[in-house]
Amino acid sequence: MNPVPTPACPCGRTDARHRPLPYGQCCGRYIEHYAQCPAPDAESLMRSRYTAFVREDAVYLLATWQADHRPARLDFEAGVRWLGLQVRAHLPLDETHAMVEFVARQRDGAGRAHRLHERSRFVREQGCWYYVNGDLF
Secondary structure (H helix, E strand, O other): OOOOOOEEEEOOOOOOOEEEHHHHHHHHHHHHHHOOOOOHHHHHHHHHHHHHHHHHOOOHHHHHOOOOHHHOOOOOOOOEEEEEEEEEEEEEEEEEEEEEEEEEEEEEOOOOEEEEEEEEEEEEEEOOEEEEEEEEE
């Protein structure tokens, strides 16, 4: 009997053999166990936030947004399908600041394709990384 395949993580991270990592071994551990297992670096946080957008997990997204920049609530656009993530750069600036440049692709409810190209800022506070804000290209 063949084992049931484990779904790949939406963020697209792969192992050393370029095989997609399963959700539970990738972003799932941060999203499902945020208090016990925060993302270890800004890139991992950014990837897990992308996955949280795919899953429409507002609780995780708000919890990982730096308090001074966090919106009061988060709404998701109906019908959006996230199609993929490409991390272009992860730039640690010092022990508590980093930038991540990425391109996320999506298709809106009407079927139109869009690209979100952003250079995001992250800060580490009390041992946890948080999304601050970003510049769109």
